[in-house]
Amino acid sequence: MRYLTARKRAEGKGAAGTGAEHHWHMIISSVGLALIVPAFLYLFGGMLGQGHEAVIARLSHPGIAILFALVLFVGMLHFRSGATVMIEDYARGVTRKVLLIALACLTYGTIATGLFALGKIAF
Amino acid sequence: MADVNRGERPLSPHITIYRPQLVSITSILTRITGNGLIVAAVLIVWWLLAAASGPEYFATADAVLTSWFGDIVLTLSLWAIWFHYLAGLRHLYYDAGKGLDVPTAEKLGWACIFGSVVLTVLTIVIV
Numbered sequence: 001m002r003y004l005t006a007r008k009r010a011e012g013k014g015a016a017g018t019g020a021e022h023h024w025h026m027i028i029s030s031v032g033l034a035l036i037v038p039a040f041l042y043l044f045g046g047m048l049g050q051g052h053e054a055v056i057a058r059l060s061h062p063g064i065a066i067l068f069a070l071v072l073f074v075g076m077l078h079f080r081s082g083a084t085v086m087i088e089d090y091a092r093g094v095t096r097k098v099l100l101i102a103l104a105c106l107t108y109g110t111i112a113t114g115l116f117a118l119g120k121i122a123f
Numbered sequence: 124m125a126d127v128n129r130g131e132r133p134l135s136p137h138i139t140i141y142r143p144q145l146v147s148i149t150s151i152l153t154r155i156t157g158n159g160l161i162v163a164a165v166l167i168v169w170w171l172l173a174a175a176s177g178p179e180y181f182a183t184a185d186a187v188l189t190s191w192f193g194d195i196v197l198t199l200s201l202w203a204i205w206f207h208y209l210a211g212l213r214h215l216y217y218d219a220g221k222g223l224d225v226p227t228a229e230k231l232g233w234a235c236i237f238g239s240v241v242l243t244v245l246t247i248v249i250v
Contacts, residue, residue, distance in 0.1 A: 033211075050184075079157070110164060117174065
């Protein structure tokens, strides 16, 4: 038993230990995604099922390439935040840590792969 | 007394205790759809990588995404993203301290369910 009062332990940081930072990040990324996701759905839907040349031509357009990169980057970080809460809700101990590390790998791996592909097509 | 029972508390959510309600179902659906969208994200990134690699590999990836399996996954993902979109807007509205009374919250729940289906159909028709 540590000689800490409940107030002393909670003060300033909350149960997560990082305060409201996480929730605030969720709000920022969700508003950002709300603005760009409909355009992404429209553009990606239009590309799907077209031939290789047509897809490359569209993805070479700077506006489309930047939009796709933004949706990928912000979307994956938003996913990471949400999945972190899910893991923290359902897993604990070593399992939780392993899952959180795997989540970070998945997030940044997907972002790096997608940005590489978009860059290779656009440049 | 602050350390009593630390580490032995139940984990959330207590699904087995509460009666299912529209707001709780739409809330858990937000989590399921949000996390489920990783499947579509990985598929699309793979498709992009294939497009960057060349026509042959692209043909393979495109064949998977436009097969019946790809159609099912992407159509479900489309509904998932619209549901998550509307439910996310609902959360932003809640965060502003509005819509928290039960009748309004229930209406917003139905709006998410029907709205997501309507937007999914609209997207398929338009795109």
